[in-house]
Every structure is written in C-alpha cells, then in structure tokens.
Amino acid sequence: MKLDFVRSNHIDIKDRRKLLHLVRDSFEDPIHGLNLHAFTSQTYEPGRENLLLIRDNGKPIACALTIKRSVRTTVGKASFLSAGSVAVAKASRGRGLGKRLVRGLVELAQEQHCDGIYLQGISSFYTKLGFHACLSRSETSLELASIHRAPEVYSRPLDDSDLPSVAALYEHQAQNNILTALRTTDDWDWLVNHATPSYFFHKPRVVIESGGVVGYFCTDPDDPSRIREFVSYETEVALTSCLSAIANQPEIEHTQPLRVMTPRNSQLTALLHRRLSGEYIEHVRQDGGQLMYLLDPERSLNDVLHHLFAEVFALQTQPGGQIHVQNSQGRPILKIAIPQIAAFVYGYRSVVWWFDQAYEEIYRRVMQTAVPFIYQGDNL
Numbered sequence: 001m002k003l004d005f006v007r008s009n010h011i012d013i014k015d016r017r018k019l020l021h022l023v024r025d026s027f028e029d030p031i032h033g034l035n036l037h038a039f040t041s042q043t044y045e046p047g048r049e050n051l052l053l054i055r056d057n058g059k060p061i062a063c064a065l066t067i068k069r070s071v072r073t074t075v076g077k078a079s080f081l082s083a084g085s086v087a088v089a090k091a092s093r094g095r096g097l098g099k100r101l102v103r104g105l106v107e108l109a110q111e112q113h114c115d116g117i118y119l120q121g122i123s124s125f126y127t128k129l130g131f132h133a134c135l136s137r138s139e140t141s142l143e144l145a146s147i148h149r150a151p152e153v154y155s156r157p158l159d160d161s162d163l164p165s166v167a168a169l170y171e172h173q174a175q176n177n178i179l180t181a182l183r184t185t186d187d188w189d190w191l192v193n194h195a196t197p198s199y200f201f202h203k204p205r206v207v208i209e210s211g212g213v214v215g216y217f218c219t220d221p222d223d224p225s226r227i228r229e230f231v232s233y234e235t236e237v238a239l240t241s242c243l244s245a246i247a248n249q250p251e252i253e254h255t256q257p258l259r260v261m262t263p264r265n266s267q268l269t270a271l272l273h274r275r276l277s278g279e280y281i282e283h284v285r286q287d288g289g290q291l292m293y294l295l296d297p298e299r300s301l302n303d304v305l306h307h308l309f310a311e312v313f314a315l316q317t318q319p320g321g322q323i324h325v326q327n328s329q330g331r332p333i334l335k336i337a338i339p340q341i342a343a344f345v346y347g348y349r350s351v352v353w354w355f356d357q358a359y360e361e362i363y364r365r366v367m368q369t370a371v372p373f374i375y376q377g378d379n380l
C-alpha cells in the first residue's frame with residue numbers, strides 16, 4: 001500500500017466516485033461528500049498536490065484533503081496546511097493507516113515549506129500524533145429580540161459582481177487583525193466558484209445598505225441559525241446592520257437564538273456586552289476545537305520570543321521533551337513542553353508553562369490583541 005500526493009483535479013472519474021463513497025461512508029454528516037466535491041472539481045486547479053491517497057490494489061482506501069493558507073501572526077506571516085476529511089475505509093481501520101495519513105500530512109507540509117498544520121477533528125487521535133489543541137470552538141449566541149431591525153438593510157445571495165467588495169472587506173479586516181488566514185484571488189475563486197455548496201463557504205449572502213456591501217455571511221449547512229463566517233466593517237453601525245439583515249432572513253428559526261461562530265474577544269462579543277442580550281460560549285469540553293502541529297517548534301518559539309523581547313535567547317531541549325529558555329544573562333525565563341509550543345506561539349489559552357513573571361506580563365499584553373476576526377478552526 002502506497003501513499004500518494006496528488007492534485008485533486010488529476011484524479012480520474014472512477015477514483016473520484018470511490019473517494020466519494022469512502023468519505024460518505026466514513027462520516028455521518030453528508031457535508032463531507034459536498035466538501036470533497038468542492039475540492040475535486042476538474043475545473044479547480046489547486047496549483048499544488050493537495051490530496052493524500054492510500055490505495056490498495058489501485059482502489060483508494062484512505063484520503064485527506066488539504067488547503068494551503070497564509071496566516072498573519074505576531075511576528076509576520078506563517079504558512080499552514082489546513083486539512084480536512086481525513087478518512088480510512090471502515091474495513092481498513094486499526095492497521096496504522098490513519099497514522100500514515102497524518103505522517104503524510106507532515107511530509108506534504110515540509111515539501112510545501114509550511115510552518116505547520118491546523119485542522120479540526122478527534123483530538124484524542126491527533127494529540128497522540130503530536131498535535132495540540134489551540135483554539136476552542138466558540139460562538140456568540142444572541143437573542144433575536146435584542147437585535148434592532150432596520151428595514152432598509154437586507155441580504156441577498158453573493159454574486160460575482162460582489163467579489164471585489166467582499167474581498168476588500170476581508171482584506172481590510174485581515175490587515176487590522178491577525179491570526180485569520182489571508183485570501184488570495186485564487187482562494188476567492190475557489191470559495192465562490194466551487195465551495196458554496198460545501199461547509200467551507202456555504203450559501204454566502206451579502207448585506208446591502210444604501211446600495212453598498214457592508215458585510216457578508218455564510219450559514220451552517222445543517223442549521224441556518226448558526227452563522228459560520230460573518231465579516232463586516234468593525235463599526236457598531238455596520239455590525240448592527242449586518243445582524244439586522246441576518247435576523248430578517250426567512251430561514252432563521254425564530255424560536256432559537258442566533259449563533260455566530262466567533263473567536264474569543266471578537267468585535268461581535270464586544271457589541272454583545274454593550275448592546276445585545278445573549279452569551280459568549282466556548283465549547284471547551286465538547287470539542288477540542290482547532291488542533292495545531294508545528295514543523296519546527298523550537299524555531300517558531302525562538303522567533304516569537306525574539307520578536308516580543310528583542311533579545312537573544314538560548315533554547316535547550318531537555319530529555320523529557322521540555323524546552324528550557326534562558327536569556328542572554330543565563331537567567332531561566334521559560335520552561336515549556338514541546339507540544340504546547342504551538343499554543344504559546346499563537347497566544348492561545350490552555351498552555352501550561354513556567355514563565356518568568358516580568359516576561360509573562362509583556363507576553364500576555366501582546367497576545368491579548370492577537371485575535372482572529374472570524375473563527376478559524378474549521379479548515380479555512
């Protein structure tokens with residue numbers, strides 16, 4: 001059995017059908033089949049190997065999909081492979097193929113000069129393979145009655161002519177915030193022309209006010225009251241207009257709160273605290289959220305420390321898999337386990353470390369402002 005890296009538009013129709021069957025059979029949620037369609041369209045040219053396949057006598061029995069993403073960080077830019085629909089055929093499970101796929105993801109990330117991999121999935125499976133839970137799945141839940149309805153604001157399906165405004169809006173937020181994947185023209189082309197039936201960019205709608213686009217949103221395919229991606233200008237007026245347009249949609253279930261996938265400290269949660277009724281919910285227990293793997297954790301750690309403190313540090317790997325960091329005077333400033341480094345570098349909570357107090361204060365101050373503008377867990 002061999003693991004191959006292939007371009008998704010290069011696989012033939014027979015293999016595409018088998019893959020579809022494999023993915024549909026592996027996941028209860030039919031959306032994975034639609035996600036696979038979005039990836040394997042023959043008119044989508046990924047420009048790189050993006051599909052991992054293990055074949056048995058020519059028949060695909062395991063697969064994983066990847067997208068390459070560039071993310072702004074506290075120290076500049078990092079590139080990641082974001083992976084999804086990691087699946088092994090039921091009859092072939094328990095024989096190490098899942099592990100082989102994940103090793104393949106790491107090889108592909110190395111080949112494509114990435115700093116790491118992020119994905120969402122069964123945390124007990126991935127943490128055994130060196131991933132660390134970084135970002136919890138979270139949302140802002142709003143009582144519909146507390147949302148002001150502005151009749152002059154409305155939403156309609158996004159069409160090609162909206163793309164420049166939507167991409168400009170996203171770019172504006174990407175420049176003013178960090179830790180959300182940047183999007184190139186090719187990414188937008190894929191999202192708008194291939195991914196709208198899938199989970200990645202489901203049925204996008206633009207919000208129109210005074211003839212212009214002030215925001216856009218995509219819903220969860222299984223639940224129109226759950227907004228997966230919500231981007232608007234950051235002013236209270238724009239945010240309120242967009243919420244009004246979302247709440248006015250006929251598909252919204254009026255007996256339920258409106259749930260918007262939001263990262264911690266988002267603009268929407270700030271508005272909730274000032275003006276709306278509802279709550280911010282972090283699903284820490286139910287779901288590990290985003291899992292991350294860094295290819296060279298020591299280098300990433302060194303980069304962020306150097307950037308934050310403008311000093312040269314010495315890093316030593318201890319036998320138990322801990323990194324001890326000393327400053328240039330030889331004073332210990334940080335002790336951290338290697339799998340926790342990803343969470344440290346990207347400012348996520350849930351990190352257990354020993355940190356010198358003076359350095360930790362500076363670190364926390366900087367990381368508090370490191371907030372993605374949309375929830376970034378779901379393979380975007």
Ligand SMILES: CC(C)(COP(=O)(O)OP(=O)(O)OC[C@H]1O[C@@H](n2cnc3c(N)ncnc32)[C@H](O)[C@@H]1OP(=O)(O)O)[C@@H](O)C(=O)NCCC(=O)NCCS
Pocket residue numbers: 026027084085086087088089092093094095096097098099100120121122124125128
């Ligand atoms: C999860 C999945 C990919 C694992 O594939 P597999 O070939 O059975 O896994 P492996 O045989 O390589 O197992 C590797 C390790 O993971 C563990 N593992 C396997 N499936 C697991 C699961 N569902 N939950 C937790 N741990 C799991 C194994 O016990 C093994 O541990 P060990 O190294 O200590 O023995 C497979 O069960 C699958 O396709 N599931 C359905 C789709 C899915 O949920 N994908 C993951 C989310 S994207």
